[in-house]
Amino acid sequence: MAHSLVPDQDDVNIDLGRFIHENSYAREKKELTIGNVKVDVLSKKDGYLMVGEVKKTSKYIESAKMQLAYYLLELKRHGLEGTGVLMFPKERKRIEITLDDELIKELEKIENEILRICYAPYPEEPNKINFCKNCGYNEFCWA
Numbered sequence: 001m002a003h004s005l006v007p008d009q010d011d012v013n014i015d016l017g018r019f020i021h022e023n024s025y026a027r028e029k030k031e032l033t034i035g036n037v038k039v040d041v042l043s044k045k046d047g048y049l050m051v052g053e054v055k056k057t058s059k060y061i062e063s064a065k066m067q068l069a070y071y072l073l074e075l076k077r078h079g080l081e082g083t084g085v086l087m088f089p090k091e092r093k094r095i096e097i098t099l100d101d102e103l104i105k106e107l108e109k110i111e112n113e114i115l116r117i118c119y120a121p122y123p124e125e126p127n128k129i130n131f132c133k134n135c136g137y138n139e140f141c142w143a
Contacts, residue, residue, distance in 0.1 A: 002118040011136040037074045041087065049082030051075065058088050058095075060131075065097055066110070072099040073107050 032039045041052030053068040068084040075082055076099065084097035117124070126141035 002114075005137070005140060009136075011138075014136045034078060034080075035074055037071045039071060041085075045083075049075065049080055050085060051082050052085045052087050054087045054089065056088070056090060058086075058091055058093060061086070061095070065095075066107070068097050069099055069103050070107055072097065073104060 032042050039051050040054045041050075043050045043052070051068065051071055053064060053071070055064050058064075064086050068086055072082055072084050084099070086095040086097060088094070128142075132138060132141070
């Protein structure tokens, strides 16, 4: 993304994610862009923003949690406070995410590591991990 590369839009996983996003939570406000963040679902609850991130499965819950926490941090940086909810429509499951000081520190550490990678003169050698088989960027590393 930092180098304007987009994932394979015909990838089965991206198609499925797009379908789930478009056909779930029809009554909720969908897809709002704030800065470099694209929020799946946005609503107001008890005076707070509720930011929802729709996922097809809870299999990769930790990365989904960090993605949503990052969205909450970006909103905070724009002066907006909110809570987050991971939404898994196929599993009929919701998990609340709250941004606290510990999570902010962890996100800032990750941001610094991402920036280090982005500004490196050359990409690191690819390292095949479990995420690779379902990644829309797969062909960039292994073609």
